[in-house]
Amino acid sequence: MKVFVTGGAGYIGSHIVKSLGEQGHDILVYDNLSTGHDWAILAGRLVVGELADAACLSEALSGFQPDAVMHFAASIQVEESVREPLKYYRNNVINSLNLLEAMDRTGVRNLIYSSTAAVYGMPETMPVVETMPLAPINPYGMSKVMIENVLKDLAQARDFRYIALRYFNVAGADSQNRIGQAYRETTHLITRALKTAHGEYPKLSIYGTDYPTPDGTCIRDFIHVDDLADAHVLALKYLMETGKPDVMNCGYGHGFSVRDVVRIARKITGTDFAVEETGRRAGDAPEVVADSSKLRRLTGWTPRCDDLEYIIQTAWNWEMKLLKRRKA
Numbered sequence: 001m002k003v004f005v006t007g008g009a010g011y012i013g014s015h016i017v018k019s020l021g022e023q024g025h026d027i028l029v030y031d032n033l034s035t036g037h038d039w040a041i042l043a044g045r046l047v048v049g050e051l052a053d054a055a056c057l058s059e060a061l062s063g064f065q066p067d068a069v070m071h072f073a074a075s076i077q078v079e080e081s082v083r084e085p086l087k088y089y090r091n092n093v094i095n096s097l098n099l100l101e102a103m104d105r106t107g108v109r110n111l112i113y114s115s116t117a118a119v120y121g122m123p124e125t126m127p128v129v130e131t132m133p134l135a136p137i138n139p140y141g142m143s144k145v146m147i148e149n150v151l152k153d154l155a156q157a158r159d160f161r162y163i164a165l166r167y168f169n170v171a172g173a174d175s176q177n178r179i180g181q182a183y184r185e186t187t188h189l190i191t192r193a194l195k196t197a198h199g200e201y202p203k204l205s206i207y208g209t210d211y212p213t214p215d216g217t218c219i220r221d222f223i224h225v226d227d228l229a230d231a232h233v234l235a236l237k238y239l240m241e242t243g244k245p246d247v248m249n250c251g252y253g254h255g256f257s258v259r260d261v262v263r264i265a266r267k268i269t270g271t272d273f274a275v276e277e278t279g280r281r282a283g284d285a286p287e288v289v290a291d292s293s294k295l296r297r298l299t300g301w302t303p304r305c306d307d308l309e310y311i312i313q314t315a316w317n318w319e320m321k322l323l324k325r326r327k328a
Contacts, residue, residue: 001240002026004064004108005044006051006099007072009036011181012114012170012225016070018042018179019229028064030057031073040179051095054102061106068110068236069103071096074143077187078118078283081140092143100154111162112236113151115144115247117221117288119166127221127291130166130247137283148247155245163235168221168251168290170228172311173318180225180318189261190222190312194319197269204273206258208280211287217258219287221251224305224314234299248298251290252306260308268312 003020007013008029013036020027021043029046038046049056051073061069074092075081081088103111118141119134136142151162171190173180181191196204209216231250238244266272295301305311 001067001236002028002064003236004028004030004061004066004069005072006030006069007036007074007114008044008070009033009038009040009046010072011183012167012228013070013072014040014042014179015174015225015229016072016232017044018174019226019233020044023233028060028066030060035183037182040182042178051098054098057098057102058105061102061108065106066108068112068240069099069108070112070114070232070236071099072114074114076116076140078138078140079187081138081143085139088139088143092140093146096147097150100150109160110236110239111151111160112232112239113147113162113164115148115164115166116141117166117168117249117251117290119145119148120288122283122285123288126287127253127289128249129291130249130294152245160245161239161243162245163239164247165231165235165295166247166249166290167228168223168249168288170225171222171315172224172226172305173314175226175305175314177314177317177321180315180322182322189220189258190265190315191319193261193265193273194269194312194316196273197265197271197316198319198323202274203276204262206262206275206277207284209277210280213257213286215257215259218284219255219257219289221253221255221289222261222308222311223251224303224311227303227305230304231295231299231301234301235295238299246294246298248295249290249292250295251292252303253290253292255287255289256308261312264309264312265316268309268316
C-alpha cells in the first residue's frame with residue numbers, strides 16, 4: 001500500500017516507517033523535523049512541511065495519493081501541556097483538523113491515529129479497557145480525546161474509516177540499534193534513568209513512594225516500540241480489510257513499578273546511579289495497565305519483546321550509540 005506518515009521522523013513514527021518499509025509498503029513521510037530527524041527515516045522519502053500549511057499538505061497528499069494516512073505528528077509531554085495548553089490544542093487539535101480537511105479534499109478515507117492512555121485520566125479499575133469513560137486530567141490527554149471524537153463524527157458523516165491506537169508507556173529502541181529516542185529533552189522514565197546512569201543527569205527523581213502498590217511507587221505498562229510498530233502494521237491491514245472504525249489499547253497487560261525500572265536499569269548499565277525520592281506529582285495514577293485483548297483478537301497481534309530487561313537493554317544500546325556520536 002501507499003502510506004502517508006505524519007511525524008514519521010520522530011521516535012515512534014520512525015519505527016513504524018521502518019516496519020512499513022520492511023513489509024514492502026510505499027511510504028511518504030511528512031514532518032517539520034521540530035523533534036524528529038531525517039536520519040531516522042529508514043524507508044520511503046521525506047517531505048519537510050507543516051501541518052498548518054494547508055497548501056503544502058494538500059499538494060503532498062494529492063501528489064502521493066495514499067491508500068491510508070498514519071498520524072504521529074503531535075506534542076506529547078504531559079507536564080508541558082499543563083504549562084502550555086495553547087501549544088497543545090493548536091498542534092494536536094487544530095493541526096489534526098488541518099490534516100483531516102486535507103484528507104477530505106484529496107479523497108483519502110483511511111487513517112491510523114496515534115492516541116494515548118492519557119485519555120482515561122485516573123482509571124479506577126485495572127486493567128484499562130477501551131469502553132471505560134474518557135476523563136483526561138491534562139491538556140495532552142484532552143487534545144487526543146477531542147480528535148477521537150472528531151474521528152467518530154466524521155466516520156458517521158461520510159465514507160471515512162479509522163483506528164485510534166491508545167498507547168501506554170512506549171520504550172526501547174530498534175533491535176538492530178539503528179534508531180531510538182533522540183529527544184532534545186526527555187521526560188520518559190526509562191530514558192531518564194539511562195541518561196542518569198551515563199552522567200547526563202545528576203540524579204533520577206522518584207515522584208511518590210507511598211502509593212497503594214507493592215513497593216509504594218507507580219506501576220506502568222511498558223511496551224517495546226517494535227511491538228507497537230507491529231501493532232500499527234496489523235491495524236492498518238485490519239482497517240483496509242474490514243473498513244470498521246475502532247479504538248484499541250496498545251500494551252502488554254501487566255506493569256512494572258518505578259523501583260523495578262531503577263533496579264533493572266542499574267543492573268544493565270552496571271551503574272548505581274543516584275536516585276532522589278520526592279513527593280507525588282499531581283495527576284499520577286497509582287497504576288495504569290492496558291487490556292489489549294481487542295487488539296490481539298481483531299488483528300492477531302502477538303508481542304515479541306514483552307520483557308522489561310530487553311526493553312531497557314535496547315534503550316541502553318541506543319543511548320551508548322548516541323553518546324559515541326556526540327563525542328565523535
